[in-house]
Amino acid sequence: MDLRLAAYAVCVEDGRVLLAHAVRPDGMRTWTLPGGRVEHAEDPFDAVIREVAEETGLDAVVERLLGVDSRVIPAAERRLPGRPELQNVGVFYQVRITGGSIRPEPNGETAQSVWTPVAEVPGLGRSSLVDVGLALARTVPPTGHVAPVPVGGLVQH
Structure with a gap:
């Protein structure tokens, strides 16, 4: 089994969320939260700030830890x-x-x-990850844990 530790930014302002349009290794594009591998x-706290800057061109500060999501992606998926x-162990921060200035990631995904x-x-x-991050931001569970998000249709790993 591979293990990936990642940090993700959840930034919701005025009813809008900051999303990144990522180009996957297979060429497909998907919307995701700014963030990535630690x-x-x-420190994941530092990683999320670095990832926001790299992917979006924006400067961010962490306001709070929202929670941690751990999910296993089967080999076939x-x-x-x-x-x-x-x-994938994801650490989600409210930023x-x-x-x-918002811009594409230079030479990136x-x-x-x-x-x-x-x-x-x-x-x-x-x-x-988008659904997990928004659920954490909306509910702010005391344990920092949300129920697993079903994958399929418009929602992918």
Whole structure:
């Protein structure tokens, strides 16, 4: 089993959420939250700020920890054929944008980032991470845990 530790930014302002249009390794595009892999010896708190800057061009500050999501993606559902199942541990933070200019990620996997009305999210092809992050932001569970998000249709791993 592969293991991935990642940090994700949930930024909701004026009824809109900041989403990144990611280009997957298989060429497909999907909407997701800004964020990604925590580098070796990096604190997830620092990683989420770095990822927001890299992917969107925006400066952010962490306002609070929202929660942690752990899910296992079966080998058959991975984007990279031939890889074993993946346990993705995602640390979700509520962030606030403090500056910068929105832009695509230079030489990266994020084609664009946009402020999207939260009401329009259900109609988007998106990563399950979006639903997890919005559920955490909406409910702020004391344990920092939300029920698993069903994957299928417009919601992908």
